[in-house]
Amino acid sequence: MDTIPVTVLGPSGSGKTLYLASLFRRLAIQRADTGFFVNVPGADKLRLNNIFREVTSGAPDEWPDPSMQANTTEWTFTCSLRTEEGEVFSPFSLSYLDYSGAFMQIVDAWESEAGQAVWDRVRASKFLLLLLDGEKVLRQLDGEPGLTDELIAIFNEIQQSDAAVHVVVTKWDLLQAAGHTLRSVLDGLLEHPDFADFYLDRLNRKSVGTFRFIPVSALGQGYAVLDPASRTMVKQVRPGTYPRPYNVEIPFMAVLVDLVRDELRASALRAESAGPVLEQHRRRLERMEGWEGKLALLRGALGARPARSPLLRLFQQDVLGAAEEYGRERIAERRQQVEREIAQVRGQMLQARTEDEALTRMAEVFDAVLAEFEAVHPGSLVLKEAS
Structure with missing residues (x-):
């Protein structure tokens, strides 16, 4: 190239x-x-x-x-x-x-x-x-x-x-x-x-x-x-x-x-790689990041309308705290899974036998890393290249 x-x-x-x-x-x-x-x-x-x-x-x-x-x-x-x-x-x-x-x-x-x-x-x-x-x-x-x-x-x-x-x-x-x-x-x-x-x-x-x-x-x-x-x-x-x-x-x-x-996208090597799996994890991570944002809205709504009873306020805080902890754990698990999948593709890159294969595998790793990056930073990819 x-x-x-x-x-x-x-x-x-x-x-x-x-x-x-x-x-x-x-x-x-x-x-x-x-x-x-x-x-x-x-x-x-x-x-x-x-x-x-x-x-x-x-x-x-x-x-x-x-x-x-x-x-x-x-x-x-x-x-x-x-x-x-x-x-x-x-x-x-x-x-x-x-x-x-x-x-x-x-x-x-x-x-x-x-x-x-x-x-x-x-x-x-x-x-x-x-x-x-x-x-x-x-x-x-x-x-x-x-x-x-x-x-x-x-x-x-x-x-x-x-x-x-x-x-x-x-x-x-x-x-x-x-x-x-x-x-x-x-x-x-x-x-x-x-x-x-x-x-x-x-x-x-x-x-x-x-x-x-x-x-x-x-x-x-x-x-x-x-x-x-x-x-x-x-x-x-x-x-x-x-x-x-x-x-x-x-x-x-x-x-x-x-x-x-x-x-x-049209490459046979792409089809054999972990790309589709990574794409699936990326979509799930995006949904979880979105869910985390909705949780922040819920937190604000509950804060704006606190329960009158001290017992109910304590219950609100406990439920919200448990939901936040659960969300953080699931997001962390999903990110770890994505990292494992990227490590798998990176391992394939390190096994390349020709320069063309090295280029293809390298691009697949970069694609996977960008997919994770885009999930963590929504709005990063504003416009894909026009076809």
Whole structure:
């Protein structure tokens, strides 16, 4: 398979380069929960690792400089798999075009040869990765519409493309700490008319690629917090704590799945895999997640109309508590079952004998992981690729 070009879009401060550095850090090792690893050419692996190290070991208020003017870098991630027999297959690569977010605010850059090359790449790309700064998202949800204002030029360019668009919400730990879900974040963004019209235009187009919303955190929960006084991100590095990137591999997996999903659906190998079983578990998990939401509504209704009798109030609380505990146990069991099924498919991936088989098995594992992810984050898959 040829290298798949992905153009990374996002205004200044959205964390594009840090995201790619975190992606490399997460996937540089073939881990048990991923089953594959990535390689990048020559000194790029050192550059990406140094970016990650500078962020995690620097001063509490030290972050990558977002003011670099119109610089562009292309990072190629080759996806590889070491099988149980010790063979290494490298069935595909993703090439990420990363440019400074300050590019969007420089008139001369738009008119330069380099600027035209970026937009030519955007229009030619089958995959666009749009990063939204989670800190700015949080501010917009609190009534400051600055983020959408910064995105208008990008929306205008995306409107000219039929590419798959993966919207990645960075710094998800901030939004999660504020009690947000992916659904509540999307609902809040859609309150801005420009964002809503961009969203609806994408949904109403007859022939466009997949449209996804994916929450990620380059450093993980609790490693950086929003200082309420300065309203800036501050690292809280404590002895024995390490960055634990969250979901950074999901957009990487989604590119391959969205590229070959139709082929996999018709593949004999797909029929022989655990895919149908995983799909069944995914649907059950979705129903249980929905049931958990209904339970929250019931809890609110009971709280709004408490029983008059202390004995009945105690009974209400006991019944609701038992129902919540039962729901949590069933959801945990279903998730464990899905994990076991994914581990089974991953085991088949590690038994691949050819590069083509490695690609097919890898796509099946990614598909299974995305199915679980979509069940846990309802609304992530907004639009499947038009047929």
